[in-house]
Amino acid sequence: MAEAARRQEGAAALLAAHPAPAGEAGWAREAREAARARLLAMGVPAPRDEYWRFTDPAGLIRPSPQDAALLTPDEKPVFGDFDRLQLVFVDGVFSPELSDPPEMTGLVIQRLDEVLATDIHWARDLFGQLESRGQEPVARPFAALNTACAATGVVIRATGPTPKPVSLRYLHRSTSSDALIRHLVRVDPGASLTLMESGPAAARLNLCMEVEIGAGGRLDHVRAQGRDHERQAITHAFVRLGQGSVYKSFTLTMNGRLTRNEQLVELTGPGASAHVAGACVGDGDFHHDDTVLVIHDAPGCESRQVFKKVLRNGATGVFQGKILVRPDAQNTDGYQLSQGLMLDEDSQFLAKPELEIHADDVKCSHGSTVGGVDETALFYLTSRGIARNEAENLLILAFLDEPLAEIADERYAEDLRTRLQRWLARRR
Amino acid sequence: MLEITNLHVELEDGSKPILKGLDLSVPAGSVHAIMGPNGSGKSTLAYVLAGREGYRVTEGSVSLMGQDLLELEPEARAAAGLFLAFQYPVEIPGVSNMVFLRTALNAQRKARGEPEIGAPEFLRLVREKAKALNIDGDMLKRAVNVGFSGGEKKRNEILQMAMLEPRMCILDETDSGLDVDAMRLVAQGVNALRAPDRAFLVITHYQRLLDHIRPDVVHIMVDGRIVKSGGPELALQVEQSGYADILREVA
Numbered sequence: 001m002a003e004a005a006r007r008q009e010g011a012a013a014l015l016a017a018h019p020a021p022a023g024e025a026g027w028a029r030e031a032r033e034a035a036r037a038r039l040l041a042m043g044v045p046a047p048r049d050e051y052w053r054f055t056d057p058a059g060l061i062r063p064s065p066q067d068a069a070l071l072t073p074d075e076k077p078v079f080g081d082f083d084r085l086q087l088v089f090v091d092g093v094f095s096p097e098l099s100d101p102p103e104m105t106g107l108v109i110q111r112l113d114e115v116l117a118t119d120i121h122w123a124r125d126l127f128g129q130l131e132s133r134g135q136e137p138v139a140r141p142f143a144a145l146n147t148a149c150a151a152t153g154v155v156i157r158a159t160g161p162t163p164k165p166v167s168l169r170y171l172h173r174s175t176s177s178d179a180l181i182r183h184l185v186r187v188d189p190g191a192s193l194t195l196m197e198s199g200p201a202a203a204r205l206n207l208c209m210e211v212e213i214g215a216g217g218r219l220d221h222v223r224a225q226g227r228d229h230e231r232q233a234i235t236h237a238f239v240r241l242g243q244g245s246v247y248k249s250f251t252l253t254m255n256g257r258l259t260r261n262e263q264l265v266e267l268t269g270p271g272a273s274a275h276v277a278g279a280c281v282g283d284g285d286f287h288h289d290d291t292v293l294v295i296h297d298a299p300g301c302e303s304r305q306v307f308k309k310v311l312r313n314g315a316t317g318v319f320q321g322k323i324l325v326r327p328d329a330q331n332t333d334g335y336q337l338s339q340g341l342m343l344d345e346d347s348q349f350l351a352k353p354e355l356e357i358h359a360d361d362v363k364c365s366h367g368s369t370v371g372g373v374d375e376t377a378l379f380y381l382t383s384r385g386i387a388r389n390e391a392e393n394l395l396i397l398a399f400l401d402e403p404l405a406e407i408a409d410e411r412y413a414e415d416l417r418t419r420l421q422r423w424l425a426r427r428r
Numbered sequence: 429m430l431e432i433t434n435l436h437v438e439l440e441d442g443s444k445p446i447l448k449g450l451d452l453s454v455p456a457g458s459v460h461a462i463m464g465p466n467g468s469g470k471s472t473l474a475y476v477l478a479g480r481e482g483y484r485v486t487e488g489s490v491s492l493m494g495q496d497l498l499e500l501e502p503e504a505r506a507a508a509g510l511f512l513a514f515q516y517p518v519e520i521p522g523v524s525n526m527v528f529l530r531t532a533l534n535a536q537r538k539a540r541g542e543p544e545i546g547a548p549e550f551l552r553l554v555r556e557k558a559k560a561l562n563i564d565g566d567m568l569k570r571a572v573n574v575g576f577s578g579g580e581k582k583r584n585e586i587l588q589m590a591m592l593e594p595r596m597c598i599l600d601e602t603d604s605g606l607d608v609d610a611m612r613l614v615a616q617g618v619n620a621l622r623a624p625d626r627a628f629l630v631i632t633h634y635q636r637l638l639d640h641i642r643p644d645v646v647h648i649m650v651d652g653r654i655v656k657s658g659g660p661e662l663a664l665q666v667e668q669s670g671y672a673d674i675l676r677e678v679a
Contacts (some may be wrong), residue, residue: 046506375481380518382589383478385506385536394531398571399521 007043011141015039017063018149018180021113028116031128035147038132042139049136054318054350055289059232059258060142065204066084068230068257075422077169078198078224078367079415084111084167087154091172092179094152097170106160106191112153112182122212124406126184126265130210130238134264143236143262146208150182156219157186165194165220172228177202179216182209186237186390189214194310194409200256205233210359213267214244222248222412224260224419229285232258243269243298250367250407252416253288255279255424260289267301277306277406278417281396281423282347287291288336289318296329297364305336306403310396312427314344318370322354329359336366341399342371393400393424429627430454430477430596435488437469437476437652442484446472448652449488452629454596459628461638463663465651465671471515471629473649474600478512481555506532507539509595513602518646520572520574525584527574528590529554536592557590578605582661585618597621598629603637615640635667648674 017050021034033425044061045052059066060367073183088098091364094111102109115123156166168183179202187193191214201207213219225233239247265274280288295304309317319338340349351368373395381391397420407413437447437660446469454460462533464470475492476483479502488542490497494507500508520528534544558568561583568677570645573581589597603611618628618641630641638646638660646662647654650671655661655678 374528377518377520379502380514380520381479381532382502383480383506383512384532385503385539386532386590387503387539388501389501389536390531390535394523394527395520398520401522414496 001044004043004176006124007046007092008040009107010044011039011042011178011337012057013063014061014145015148016042016373017178019147021116021151023177024116025119027119027124028127032148034126034132035268038150039141039144042135042141042144043119044141045139051320054320054352055260055318057096057203057281060234062292063174064258064392065178065232066230068164068203068232070172070201071228075095075419077154078419079167079196081164081413081415082411084165084196086167086169086223088169088171088180089179090204090276091174091177092152092181094154101306102163104164104166106157106158106162107166107193108157109154109166112184113151114154115155115184122157122186123331125182126141126186126210128210130212130240131208131236134236134238135362139235140262141290142187142206142234143208143238144183146206146236150206150208150291153182153184155184156193157188160191161190162191162193165196167196170197170205170226171198172202172226172231175203176267178204179206179359181205181207182284185209185211185219185294187213187217187219187245190216191228192218194220194222196412200228200231201233203231205235206233206237207233211237211239211247213239213241213247215243216240216245218246219248219259220408222407223250224416225254225256227423229255229257231256231266234260235262237263239263239265239274241265241267241272243268243276244271245269246272247274248406248408250403253278254419255282255286256288257285258287260291263293265292265303266297267303268297270298271300272298273302275304275306275406277403279308279400279403279420280317281310282312282317283427284313284315286311286315287318288316290321294299294323294336295333296323296325299330299332302333303331304406305338306406308400309339309349310341310343310400311347311349314346315349317349318354319351321352323364323366325354325357325359325362325364330361332359332362332364332381337402338368339399340370341396342370348418393421396424397421429457430629431491433489435476435490436486437472437483438486440482440484446483446652447476450653452647452654454627454629456627457624458644459630460640461630461632461643461646461663462649463632463646463666468649469652470649471600474512476600476633477598478502478510485633494641503535503541506592506594507536511589511592511594513589513597513598513599515600515602515604516575517581517585519574521574523572525570525572526554529588533590533591543579554591557587560620561585561587561590562613579607579610582606582614583617588613590617590621596627596629598631600631601633602630603632603634610638612640624654635663637675640662650678651673
């Protein structure tokens, strides 16, 4: 069993490269230990694994990351114009000096290391719990690695309506940084929060977030993953929704050698609603993977996945999306869309849309397409005097507008639209 | 204004010649109409003038105000003053009509070395022109032609024409799919644009549009050539007895 041994060796090497933090409470140590054991048992993925068929995990498996050059900032930070509570991480390490005081009405914010050294029952019910549940039906070893080793992050609890967003900004300052970040988010019943994330974080980022949204609660999650070309990232969001709660997530990815965003969303209370959306643009050495599982585990829930990718010069886009409807989840309304826009013949879009339905009264649909820029539309625009490049950019932005429209606050969507416009303008 | 000499055009794959030595001269200030049976090459002529891909010009020349049109990209033809009102206006999801109009107008201005139009002035202009065509604010905000009725699409073409103020306007079967009221609105829009320094080429199957947009000259196009030209009475003759008589006459 050389194969199994190799997987375990890989897991052990990753664990050895990321020593578990010291000084934690007993329950946290237990959660860490359990995650270690999970990771060693499942091992690291191999390219042959069905779940990793489209994305080579090699860059994530090696004990230390490949270097990633730093991008010199040439524009204002994403979301920089909005009133927000900002928390800053530099190469995966929380920076109190660069951060705002973590105080806001309707919100309790603590550092992960503080929380794991004490006994906070709700954090205890979350840390490593959603991740370990999320290891079925497919293994997510890098999330287990995160539970076992991540030393920094924030623990956020929304207890009521929050007046402004919390913005997590990830700065990349070292070409060889290897960051593991872990956040825990709890939205109490009836409470609401907008959580922003922005920036590349590190040469290699492993970010995991566990999110619990109570009955009638709402979380808006908007992230922009930074423009550094050589960075690599694997992120996981494990989200559990209670009755009548709402989760809206949008991710913008521009550049990056490797990005894999896994999301596992469980609708566990009747009438809950989850929208998971993403837009990415990639040029050249760019591999972007959205792997999404939405589980309907209660009646009358609604979910929507909208993912669009623009690819050129040999870039690769991957979508693995699934809607799983459990037997009790009658009156489910599920929707899934994945589309690739190819700007040349060297790029590729690999999609695996799946539906698995065990209830009989459900509405579920999915669509996946891939194509080039519509020549008829292009001619129409140019015939009105719009230069071909500009016309193409207009059509690309129009293509990406559907996921962007999933962002509830139009101001944030507009900020990201201008980033996309600039990205397109730079590629000429 | 527009001079077409001995124009020969075939499909790009070389499979089929479509225009076979077409001559046409449209002076400034005039309205010319082209009528002809299906398959005579009317829409091909419109597309070739606007610069659509898929066709190959094998012989002949086209000039617009002395400029060689055929060597220009579609956007340069537009900036030079050419406008084609499409027979089938294209739907563009995700691009609002307003953004489209403003982008087009400013692109043309930029190409001509003129300053871009400011937002307030643009808004004033578009509201004024839209009102005359019975186009409401909602239609301006919606994505270009998406969910528009046939009549709305054609009125939207005329709105673009009114905003861009081209010198040479080609209308490709703008009357198709229009009811009487919509046709009157469209014709009013066209007539409002008639000017000494502007010319129109109206391609149509039917005489009825020409009741509203009075042409100076009517051409009959058959098998890729103009076979007969005359005054407005020629359109009436077609309406009454079809193309058969004319075909016999020129045979």
